[in-house]
Amino acid sequence: MTREEGHVRQVPTLLGHRCIRQRSGSHILILLPLILHHVLCGRKSRRRSQRDSALKKLGSPARGGRLLSLPIRADRRSKELGMAVFVLVHGSWHDGSAWSEVAGHLEKRGHEVHHPTMAGHGPEVSRDVTHDDCVASVVDHVLGADLTDVVLVGHSFGGSVIARVAERVSSRIRRLVFWNAFVPANGTSVLDNAPAAYQTLFPLLAAESGDGSVMLPFPVWRDAFIGDADLERAQETYRMLTPEPLEPTVEKLDLTVFYGLDRIPRSYVLCNDDSALPPGDPEVGYLANARRLGVFRLVTLEGSHEVLFTNPGLLAHKLELAGRD
Secondary structure, eight states: OOOOTTEEEEEEETTEEEEEEEOTTOOOOTTOHHHHHHHHHHHHHHHHHHHHHHHHHTTOOOOTTOOOOOOOOHHHHHHHTTOOEEEEEOOTTOOGGGGHHHHHHHHHTTOEEEOOOOTTOSTTOOOOOOHHHHHHHHHHHHHHTTOOSEEEEEETTHHHHHHHHHHHSGGGEEEEEEESOOOOOTTOOTGGGSOHHHHHHHHHHHHHHSSSEEOOOHHHIIIIIOTTSOHHHHHHHHTTOOOEESHHHHSOOOOHHHHTOTTSOEEEEEETTOOSSOTTOTTTSHHHHHGGGSSOEEEEESOOTTHHHHOHHHHHHHHHHHHOO
16 A cells, blocks of 8 residues: 555445545555444445445446446456357368267357358258358358357368358457368368378269269278277268268368468367378378468367267367367
């Protein structure tokens, strides 16, 4: 406490403001019971009048000594409580429903969660779509729901999508989170950044499909994508998959704007048991993709490429760590 001769100090307390005169050179503790009793007795009427007048001006009635509660903007309240708005973007062969269990865990923790389905994905839809169509699906959802301060998460192929969504609605994004995701080099396609075996296999499967789509063979799904599940769970989740449009994965992507968005922080979530891309490969491995982000937060966990099916609670926790400020 500073010493100020002849100064009248207004002291905030739980019951309002009360005035105490400090004498030069004194070291009086203003909340000593004796002084408090004196102030309460001497200023009680005046204090109540001042308090009620102030509350009235703020539009809040006085309620027998209750503390004044002022409204707080929803986004500010969410930040203060550690809550976030998550938009979860699925990968190839999936639709938005793949995130259902993860979304449930995040919602139980108090977060707002959205998991839209991209164009050309899901059952009984046309596979004749472009990468632009996939991006527009997510952008339209963000704008349609008027979402701001978004933690935008992309899984696998979804990494290429959230990079381009960020170009279009950068002011609405709080952080980008890439989960075992592609971060294509500028001017390349998603498939350009995949192993050579996929580059050969997927166009052949698309040519045989009749609609330009690719269905992942079960043996690849079982071992490379969801090796941490038992056979029954692997078969159950395989039945949830739908053919993937090839066109969005072979288009060359102009990511010039994305690579210039330095103001949006990035995180990379890495599952250690994922062999959908060759582990540790310096050219097409997951960390080769992550390094293109520049400065980023790395969050790791045990699990496969499809840990959203095998351990959704753990993934939800790791997304929280990746998405926090």
